[in-house]
Amino acid sequence: MKKFASLLVVAILGGTITLGAYKFLEEDPIPATTTTTTSNFNPVNYNGTPITSTNADFTEAADRTVHAVVHVKNVQISRRPRTMQDFFNGGGELRKGLVGAGSGVIISADGYIVTNNHVIDGAAELEVSLNDNRTFKAEVIGSDPKADIALIKIDTEDDLPYLPFGDSDNVRLGEWVLAVGNPFNLTSTVTAGIISAKARDINEYDSNPQSFIQTDAAINPGNSGGALVNINGELIGINTAITSQTGSYVGYAFAVPSNNARKIVEDILEYGDVQRxxxxxxxxxxxxxxxxxxxxxxxxxxxxxxxxxxxxxxxxxxxxxxxxxxxxxxxxxxxxxxxxxxxxxxxxxxxxxxxxxxxxxxxxxxxxxxFTTFVIEKPGLEIREASKEVLKENGVKNGVMISRATNEQLQRYNLSGIIITAIDDQNVNSVEDVKRIISEKDSREPISINFASKDGESKQIIFN
Missing domain, CATH: 2.30.42.10 (PDZ domain)
Known part of the structure; x- marks a missing residue:
């Protein structure tokens, strides 16, 4: 029998439909962060009481949840060249277009909404439609691409229905759950299933492994960012991905645990970014x-x-x-x-x-x-600080360490642990040095990076 892992195709449920599987060739220091003792989002202490009958009534939980789940539309601006001069100079007519749609969960009466980062990524405008057909423009408050969680906000004159956070650590295998979202633009769709697994890592070759709740509740493209709730109507996960050979539901779906999503949201609101x-x-x-x-x-x-x-x-x-x-x-x-x-x-x-x-x-x-990291968008490398001992082991006096490749084409190579000593011929001693150099560049300019490999070899590569 072929390995199950070889059959997994991780399908992101939002506008682009598929989520490219992350790759890794060695496991790195483990990201970690903490919940605050107070919360603006009415957490509940759910005890994970198992359901002893298959005749459980989902109606109350479904009715409560559909009003707190929204439809999120990602509108982007593209430039259409009209002449060859426009093409080479980056000119042309600007046009807006819908590039994707997903779901979101209202978590506070004043309009804060949790969704997936891939649902809102690259948006020039975000349009949020409520269950009562009202439509609002949304603002991105912050996001965590690693965990695929984003926080957005809409402004309304009245209080909105919202879902309280449940305790995802207390969910049990076999427990009934509901998935609520907007698959294939079918608004306010509710499906039922059970918790199939906890702490599921859907790609063992990821240098940044995730820990998902797995469910067999039917989830399809468009469910991204929607709610996974228990029968009490408490939010225990944010629906994120499926495994499928076709891109549609085949029985395996995954959600970011609510404890992790809640912590990310509170970090964004309190610190402006995610504390790891x-x-x-x-x-x-x-x-x-x-x-x-x-x-x-x-x-x-x-x-x-x-x-x-x-x-x-x-x-x-x-x-x-x-x-x-x-x-x-x-x-x-x-x-x-x-x-x-x-x-x-x-x-x-x-x-x-x-x-x-x-x-x-x-x-x-x-x-x-x-844990401090920074992504060099071109060529697509995530870097972190390198200790004096690591620099000494690699035979260099300065540099930062590559933690993983974010570019899919580079993920096939074992780049984790390689030291970057200079960018554009400027020595780098810290992540802040890299941020400064990148911020002073035009993103369209080539970038040269000096690498010190694990075997002591040094080389410079120019990325266009």
Missing amino acids: GILGIRGGGINANTASQYDLEVSEGVYVGAVNPDTGAAEAGLEEGDVIVKIDDVKITKFSDLTGYLGAKRPNDIVEVSFIRNGETSTVPVKLTK
């Missing part, structure tokens, strides 16, 4: 091969392949070869369990990490370290 932290390790999940290779006595958990200096993990005494099996009260059986839990945490939060070393289990407090 890291344990400070590199590693991955355990399978039969890794258990045999490293002579491990366990078959579940996260194997620590390296500990980054100047991080909470290093200060707490974690070492290469440790196997993380629990964080706080959450059992860690695979890498996405860890990333999913830490996705609702912030830098400087302290988590209790339980790990196995030499057959014995120990628990230590680990303070999460802030």
Whole structure:
């Protein structure tokens, strides 16, 4: 039987219909962030009570949810050249056009709406239609492309119906859920299913692994950004992707957990951007091969392949070869369990990490370290700070480290860990240096990047 992974086609549900699967060839430090103690969005403490009858009544939850789910239309401006001179000089007639549509969830009475980043990406205008057919222009407040979550807002004179956040950590396998959205422009569509899996990573070759709630509720293109709710009408996820060979529903759908989405929203409102932290390790999940290779006595958990200096993990005494099996009260059986839990945490939060070393289990407090990254749009590289030890290992005195490629064509190469020492012949010592150099450039100009590879080779590449 062919591997299941080879059959996965990750289909984004919004205007572009398909979500290109991310690629990775090694797992990097783990993003982590924290929930605030107060919230503007009426979180609820859902206890995950299982339904004991298949005759559960969905009508109340469906009626409550459809009024809080909106239709989001992405309008972009394109330039149509009329002459060859227009073509080469970037001139021509400006035209507006609808390039995609998806869904969104109202999370506050004053008009804040959560949706997917890919639904609103590149929009010149956003048009939001409510269930009562009223239409409003929306403003983008902020977004997190990694988690595919965006926060937008509409202004109205009256209070809007909204959904409270449920606790996605407490959802149970087999629990009934409803998916609400606008598939194929069919507004206010409700489908029912169950929780099929938790902490699901839909692409094992992603250097930035995600942790999704999996459901068999029917979700199709246009459902992106819509609500996944329990039968109490509480928001437990933002519908994001499906696996399909055709781009349409075949039984597998995925949602960003509500705890992670809520934390991203609150970060945007409080800090202006998303606050991420890291344990400070590199590693991955355990399978039969890794258990045999490293002579491990366990078959579940996260194997620590390296500990980054100047991080909470290093200060707490974690070492290469440790196997993380629990964080706080959450059992860690695979890498996405860890990333999913830490996705609702912030830098400087302290988590209790339980790990196995030499057959014995120990628990230590680990303070999460802030994770700072920046994406160089051309050629499509995400970079982060490089420690002195990493620079020394690569035989360079300055530079920043590539964490992953965001360009699909570059994702086939193992670029994670490579050092960038200069951009446009200017030495870079930090992420801020890179931001400054990029901000001073015209995006249409070529960019030259000096790389120091893992084997000590240096080269300069010019990207047009």
